[in-house]
Amino acid sequence: MLGNFTYENPTRLHFGENSLEFLKEELAHYGQTVMLSYGGGSIKRTGLYDQIVAILKEAGKTIVEDPGVMPNPTVEKLYEGCKLARENNVDLILAVGGGSVCDYAKGVAASAWLDGDPWQTYYVEGNDPATDLRILPVGCVLTMVGTGSEMNGGSVISNHTQNLKLGKVFDSRLMPKFTILNPKLTFTVPQYQMVAGIFDIMSHLLEQYCSNEDDNTSDYLNEGLMRSLIHSSRIAVKNPQDYEARSNIMWTATWALNTLLKQGKRQDWMVHMIGHAIGVVTNATHGMTLASVSIPYYKYIMHSGLHQFVRFAKNVWNVRSEGKTDEEIALEGLASMEAWMREIGVTMKASELGVTPDNIETIADATVLGGGFMQLTREDVVEILKRAL
Amino acid sequence: MLGNFTYENPTRLHFGENSLEFLKEELAHYGQTVMLSYGGGSIKRTGLYDQIVAILKEAGKTIVEDPGVMPNPTVEKLYEGCKLARENNVDLILAVGGGSVCDYAKGVAASAWLDGDPWQTYYVEGNDPATDLRILPVGCVLTMVGTGSEMNGGSVISNHTQNLKLGKVFDSRLMPKFTILNPKLTFTVPQYQMVAGIFDIMSHLLEQYCSNEDDNTSDYLNEGLMRSLIHSSRIAVKNPQDYEARSNIMWTATWALNTLLKQGKRQDWMVHMIGHAIGVVTNATHGMTLASVSIPYYKYIMHSGLHQFVRFAKNVWNVRSEGKTDEEIALEGLASMEAWMREIGVTMKASELGVTPDNIETIADATVLGGGFMQLTREDVVEILKRAL
Numbered sequence: 001m002l003g004n005f006t007y008e009n010p011t012r013l014h015f016g017e018n019s020l021e022f023l024k025e026e027l028a029h030y031g032q033t034v035m036l037s038y039g040g041g042s043i044k045r046t047g048l049y050d051q052i053v054a055i056l057k058e059a060g061k062t063i064v065e066d067p068g069v070m071p072n073p074t075v076e077k078l079y080e081g082c083k084l085a086r087e088n089n090v091d092l093i094l095a096v097g098g099g100s101v102c103d104y105a106k107g108v109a110a111s112a113w114l115d116g117d118p119w120q121t122y123y124v125e126g127n128d129p130a131t132d133l134r135i136l137p138v139g140c141v142l143t144m145v146g147t148g149s150e151m152n153g154g155s156v157i158s159n160h161t162q163n164l165k166l167g168k169v170f171d172s173r174l175m176p177k178f179t180i181l182n183p184k185l186t187f188t189v190p191q192y193q194m195v196a197g198i199f200d201i202m203s204h205l206l207e208q209y210c211s212n213e214d215d216n217t218s219d220y221l222n223e224g225l226m227r228s229l230i231h232s233s234r235i236a237v238k239n240p241q242d243y244e245a246r247s248n249i250m251w252t253a254t255w256a257l258n259t260l261l262k263q264g265k266r267q268d269w270m271v272h273m274i275g276h277a278i279g280v281v282t283n284a285t286h287g288m289t290l291a292s293v294s295i296p297y298y299k300y301i302m303h304s305g306l307h308q309f310v311r312f313a314k315n316v317w318n319v320r321s322e323g324k325t326d327e328e329i330a331l332e333g334l335a336s337m338e339a340w341m342r343e344i345g346v347t348m349k350a351s352e353l354g355v356t357p358d359n360i361e362t363i364a365d366a367t368v369l370g371g372g373f374m375q376l377t378r379e380d381v382v383e384i385l386k387r388a389l
Numbered sequence: 390m391l392g393n394f395t396y397e398n399p400t401r402l403h404f405g406e407n408s409l410e411f412l413k414e415e416l417a418h419y420g421q422t423v424m425l426s427y428g429g430g431s432i433k434r435t436g437l438y439d440q441i442v443a444i445l446k447e448a449g450k451t452i453v454e455d456p457g458v459m460p461n462p463t464v465e466k467l468y469e470g471c472k473l474a475r476e477n478n479v480d481l482i483l484a485v486g487g488g489s490v491c492d493y494a495k496g497v498a499a500s501a502w503l504d505g506d507p508w509q510t511y512y513v514e515g516n517d518p519a520t521d522l523r524i525l526p527v528g529c530v531l532t533m534v535g536t537g538s539e540m541n542g543g544s545v546i547s548n549h550t551q552n553l554k555l556g557k558v559f560d561s562r563l564m565p566k567f568t569i570l571n572p573k574l575t576f577t578v579p580q581y582q583m584v585a586g587i588f589d590i591m592s593h594l595l596e597q598y599c600s601n602e603d604d605n606t607s608d609y610l611n612e613g614l615m616r617s618l619i620h621s622s623r624i625a626v627k628n629p630q631d632y633e634a635r636s637n638i639m640w641t642a643t644w645a646l647n648t649l650l651k652q653g654k655r656q657d658w659m660v661h662m663i664g665h666a667i668g669v670v671t672n673a674t675h676g677m678t679l680a681s682v683s684i685p686y687y688k689y690i691m692h693s694g695l696h697q698f699v700r701f702a703k704n705v706w707n708v709r710s711e712g713k714t715d716e717e718i719a720l721e722g723l724a725s726m727e728a729w730m731r732e733i734g735v736t737m738k739a740s741e742l743g744v745t746p747d748n749i750e751t752i753a754d755a756t757v758l759g760g761g762f763m764q765l766t767r768e769d770v771v772e773i774l775k776r777a778l
Contacts, residue, residue: 001636004405009398015652016393217617217637221644224613228606247390248606251653255610263404264640 001216001264009258011151012178015251017243019182020051026139026178027059031091035084037066037105038096043143046188052096052141064088069097072158072165072279072286073104075119078111085112085136095140095176098197099147102140106155106174109136123157123166129173140179144189145250146197146287148204148257150179158280163366165276181254183247187240191345194240196287198233198249199346202226203271203290204256210298210308211372212266222261223315225252230316230340237344268372271297274381277366282354291346292353295338296387300380302330305373309333350388360385390605390653398647400540401567404640406632408571409440415528415567416448420480424473426455426494427485432532435577441485441530453477458486461547461554461668461675462493464508467500474501474525484529484565487586488536491529495544495563498525512546512555518562529568533578534639535586535676537593537646539568547669552755554665570643572636576629580734583629585676587622587638588735591615592660592679593645599687599697600761601655611650612704614641619705619729626733657761660686663770666755671743680735681742684727685776689769691719694762698722739777749774 014022027034034056043049056063066084069077085093085108095105111118113134121127129135140150148154153170186194209222229252235245255261274297275289282289302309310326313319313333321329338348347353355363364381374380403411416423423445432438445452455473458466474482474497484494500507502523510516518524529539537543542559575583598611618641624634644650663686664678671678691698699715702708702722710718727737736742744752753770763769 001404001640002633004407006401006403006411008401012395012397014395015390018393022395215621215633215637217614217621217640217644220613220617220620221610222613223616224609224611225606227612228609231609232604232606244391244604247653248604251390251606255606255649260644264636 001218002214003264005263007259007263008172009151009175009260010172010177011175011258013151013181013254014178015181016247017182017184019180020055020141022178023052023055023141023180024059027056027061027092029177030137032062033064033088033090034061035064035066035088035090035093036096037069037081037093037101037108039067039069039071039098039101042188043096048096048141048143048185052094064090069101069104071100072283073100073107075157075159078104078107078118078157081108082112082118090136093136093138095138096143098142098144099149102138102142102147102149102176103155103157105138105140106149106153106170107157109138110155110170110174112136119157119159122168122170126168128171135173138174138176140176141185142179142181142250143185144193144197145186145253146200148201148253150176150181151254151258154257156276160280163280163362165280165366166368167276181250183243183250186246186250191237191240193285195237195345196285196291197253198229198236198287198344199291199341200287201229201249201253201256203287203294205229205261206294206298207268207272208261208265209312210301210305211268213305213307216264218261218263218265225256225261226316228252233344266372270371270376273368273370274363274384276368277363278350278353278355280366281359281363284353288347288353289350291341292348292350292355293384293388295334295341295348296384298334300384300387301371301374302334306330308373350385355385355389357389390607391603392653394652396648396652397561398540398564399561399566400564400647402540402570402643403567404570405636406571406573408569409444409530411567412441412444412530412569413448416445416450416481418566419526421451422453422477422479422481423450424453424455424477424479424482425485426458426470426482426490426497428456428458428460428487428490431577432485437485437530437532437574441483453479458490458493460489461672462489462496464546464548467493467496467507467546470497471501471507479525482525482527484527485532487531487533488538491527491531491538491565492536492544492546494527494529495538495542495559495565496546498527499544499559499563501525508546508548511557511559515557517560524562527563527565529565530574531568531570531639532574533582533586534575534642535589537590537642539565539570540643540647543646545665549669552669552751554669554755555757556665570639572632572639575635575639580626580629582674584626584734585674585680586642587618587625587676587733588680588730589676590618590638590642590645592676592683594618594650595683595687596657596661597650597654598701599690599694600657602694602696605653607650607652607654614645614650615705617641622733655761659760659765662757662759663752663773665757666752667739667742667744669755670748670752673742677736677742678739680730681737681739681744682773682777684723684730684737685773687723689773689776690760690763691723695719697762739774744774744778746778
């Protein structure tokens with residue numbers, strides 16, 4: 001590790017099938033009014049909503065209802081949440097749901113008391129909240145696994161008018177104060193969403209792994225998480241009720257993107273940038289947008305970081321290297337990854353998500369350019385999208 | 390992961406060769422009086438002492454000098470530190486040194502305002518500090534790598550009158566508020582101490598790895614850290630000035646024992662218990678006491694957890710399994726570990742540390758019994774010590 005950095009992650013995690021028991025204890029740290037943010041009706045169907053409302057009432061809290069947070073939270077919903085939080089002078093935002101609800105809650109937490117437009121300030125211009133800005137505390141009860149939003153400062157918001165889906169990484173002030181991680185709460189997620197979440201985790205790992213060239217302990221930790229994820233995902237797709245597999249996947253998701261793995265590393269994130277652009281145009285499920293472009297993307301950039309793809313093949317996929325060229329080893333690693341992706345059932349073609357030869361140019365326009373081993377141009381993005389169809 | 394647990398680690402880490410620059414910023418969070426705790430003269434010889442005093446003065450702090458923290462901090466020194474902290478009403482304890490100084494600082498932080506005997510209260514009886522007890526904040530500047538004390542609540546104190554070396558794991562209130570990790574500060578540590586620190590890290594990893602039987606993401610992270618450590622240690626023993634290797638070792642040490650890897654796991658810790666007992670009788674260097682008993686210990690317990698030693702051989706040491714029995718694979722893994730230990734130059738015989746047939750019984754008496762795969766009796770400890778001579 002050659003870089004200088006500061007690592008800090010104050011989020012308290014309560015993990016396990018009994019973890020909801022800690023919610024009441026956590027609530028005691030905050031004031032009277034709790035904004036309860038959640039998505040559609042799924043937490044009502046599963047009974048989780050009633051459980052949480054009961055705990056909030058038992059703790060004597062006033063509940064401000066904030067339903068309807070959508071899978072790709074919009075800037076309009078963000079504005080609405082800010083108004084609600086400010087008008088009710090809320091003391092805590094309790095996000096119940098998946099990464100989208102957590103992302104949204106952090107956006108509101110940073111924006112409720114902001115003078116000015118949060119979309120422009122944070123997501124477009126990338127500014128940090130002023131040190132004297134009132135920031136609302138966020139707590140999470142996670143029901144869907146993948147984004148890692150439960151233990152980081154990340155927040156992704158979509159602006160359909162501007163055709164942009166932009167992420168802001170806030171500092172530790174915006175990290176959730178606490179998160180309840182109960183693997184059993186993820187059992188009711190549909191298989192499609194579970195698998196999309198699993199690939200989202202894999203993509204987070206790869207975005208941080210396939211980048212710079214120094215020798216770094218982070219890459220060894222990353223390989224460990226990839227191996228655990230591959231192992232547990234194979235069990236979970238066959239039996240989604242396997243608690244051990246689902247709990248390992250949940251824990252892996254959190255550590256895949258809670259800032260540990262990026263320390264001392266350059267990163268890539270172009271799969272996410274292209275995936276976000278597909279998402280804003282098609283509204284497809286996030287993890288599947290990533291899956292649909294990953295193999296074409298990594299084959300496209302492979303020669304710019306061949307050493308790392310060789311390492312990936314050997315250390316993650318146990319590819320034997322004897323008598324093979326580096327290119328052969330690297331391709332065998334990517335072939336193993338592709339076979340695993342087909343096995344767990346992710347979307348392998350962007351055309352299945354609504355990407356067509358006609359909207360490729362629009363998606364390329366919406367893609368924020370950058371890269372790790374290779375800095376992508378707009379033309380590169382178009383070429384990768386063509387290969388992903 | 391089948392267990393329920395709460396994970397929380399609020400320590401802020403400033404890492405890299407420029408990390409001392411953050412000390413002044415950190416000092417601004419605390420009051421006027423800083424107790425500067427350190428060991429012998431090494432930080433004066435290297436100039437670090439002068440640098441830190443200059444930063445403290447620039448920040449306008451009053452310095453309470455607290456030198457003479459010994460490698461295995463004693464209960465007498467702990468009492469002395471408490472008196473000093475209380476009499477001077479210190480606002481922050483700044484520990485500059487290795488794990489012993491950090492361990493000691495946490496002991497003082499928990500004890501300065503305690504009514505009663507800290508040795509008895511915390512280390513013998515294992516009580517936690519009362520919620521209303523005034524606990525002093527601790528900051529660390531690390532100069533020696535291995536113990537992980539810079540990011541956990543652990544504190545080991547020796548009582549020579551009672552022939553006991555006991556550890557207390559405090560909760561997150563006692564974790565350092567901040568730690569400065571500058572790999573360059575470790576360059577001046579003698580090779581013997583560097584190597585002992587490397588083995589201490591390996592032992593922390595093994596104590597958490599060689600234990601229970603469930604499938605757990607922690608074990609995959611653990612394997613990643615072991616692989617990184619083995620790789621970087623081979624570079625560091627040949628060239629202790631290799632910044633990249635030393636920085637990876639420093640980062641590995643922190644994550645090997647900051648509570649991440651133990652989540653959802655049973656643990657072992659018998660190598661440490663025997664090592665502590667050797668330490669209290671011989672005053673030998675901590676990491677070398679662990680090294681001297683590790684191979685005999687793991688061979689002794691191997692059949693109680695054969696599956697994990699097979700996994701260790703394959704995933705950490707790349708042992709090929711074709712055509713071999715599980716026992717052969719496991720023994721080949723331990724043989725690889727032994728070869729690595731000889732390569733980096735740790736002590737392989739307890740007799741070289743002052744253990745003799747005559748004091749084995751005394752050491753066994755001083756060993757706190759327990760275990761992971763196998764619960765050890767006093768007779769087991771005697772047998773392992775005989776094999777370690």
